Amino acid sequence: MHDFLNFTTFFGYDVRTLFPITITRSWHVQLAILWISICWIGASFFIAPLLSPREPANQKFIINIIFALIVLLGVGSMVSIYGGPLGFFENWWWFGHQGWEYVEPGKLWQGLLFVVLALWCVTLYRALKPAIKVGQPWQLPNWLVYSTSSILILLLSGFVATPKTNFVIADFWRWCVIHMWAEAFFEVFTTVLVGYFMVLMGLVSRQAAIRVIYIATLLFLGSGLLGISHNFYWNAKPVATMALGSVFSTLQVIPLILLTLEAWRFQKLPNLVESMLSNGSALSQKFGMPEVFLFLIGVNFWNFFGAGVLGFIINLPLANYYEHGTYLTVNHGHAALMGVYGNLSIATILFCCQLITKERILER
Ligand code: HEM
DSSP, X not given: OHHHHTOOEETTEEHHHHXXXXXXXXXXXXXXXXXXXXXXXXXXXXXXXXXXXXXXXXXXXXXXXXXHHHHHHHHHXXXXXXXXXXXXXXXXXXXXXXXXXXXXXXXXXXXHHHHHHHHHHHHHHHHHGGGOOTTOTTSHHHHHHHHHHHHHHHHGGGGSOOTTSOHHHHHHHHHHHHHIIIIIIHHHHHHHHHHHHHHHTTSSOHHHHHHHHHHHHHHHHHHHHHHGGGGOTTTTOOHHHHHHXXXXXXXXXXXXXXXXXXXXXXXXXXXXXXXXXXXXXXXHHHOOOHHHHHHHHHHHHHIIIIIIIHXXXXXXXXHHHHXXXXXXXXXXXXXXXXXXXXXXXXXXHHHHHHHHHHHHHHHO
16 A cells, blocks of 8 residues: 555655565455455344344354454464465465455465355354244345355355466456455345344334345346456457446446435435434334444445446446556445445444443443
């Protein structure tokens, strides 16, 4: 980051030698992905007992193991990203830096991430199992299980590349991790989690949340899966693939606009809530989290602006062909990633902290 900011010396010491840009940039990307995923994992464990009639045995023990593995993963991958480019590890592919943007940490750490995500899915499934009804595959708890499992399955694409893999093949699968996470399954997970929060805060009914999740999933997966080709301008894909990709990725903006219309409707909710609070209605006992609500509105806004508008600007073929790797990508990447998933993570932290502190106050 220091090169971008022209911050190259510190008290006369050349920081570029100690922290080369390759390393700080990779730390930046990986820390962004890690903190967001950790918040989601934590929040899903936190809300699971609120949704399920009983907690399975040994749940706390498994969650503690996951926590320990995440700490190991965080520290290990940061060290590997540092040591790899500086030549600390002989077997850089396993322990160091793989050299692929967004899939930087060595294969060992990538494997550990896979184990953590797999444990997450299993533990969440165990927690939600009592709430899952046989014969009703599209209920809210099921959606949480489907979206987390899909995130896990998509990480498999990140294992394809080896130092000997052809660039075109390796880059294709690398994009499958990035794009399928960011623009397809993370979006579905976000919608499910936001839907759940709205239900738990008493703002929408379960049925309404399920309806929104249905539509969003159809639209995100329908446009997102084929839309991935907007990333393939530079890895030798045929013209027909590019054409298909550009049409479908342009359609990706539609679910975002629909979500924004929904958010516009949500905006009126605080007034409604305020009037209900003053009436002392049942809703007032549940809805005490205007800050959480504010960040959820933020998720919607940045989904529209960061992902939708700034994504759309670089998405049309004429722009897309020339803009790859420019500041336009940086604009879009930051606004979409921090705006949508970052704000969602902050909302989850606030939601959980408020419930924890409220319970403590009640206990006292
Ligand atoms: C919340 C959803 C989204 C997130 C988090 C996200 C994030 C990102 C990130 C981080 C990159 C940069 C990858 C790189 O530097 O190699 C990127 C690239 C790109 N995104 Fe998105 N994106 C989202 C949605 C969208 C949507 C809806 C569109 C289209 C309307 C879009 C169009 C693009 C394009 C065309 C690129 C390629 C730019 C390049 O490689 O230079 N994105 N996205």
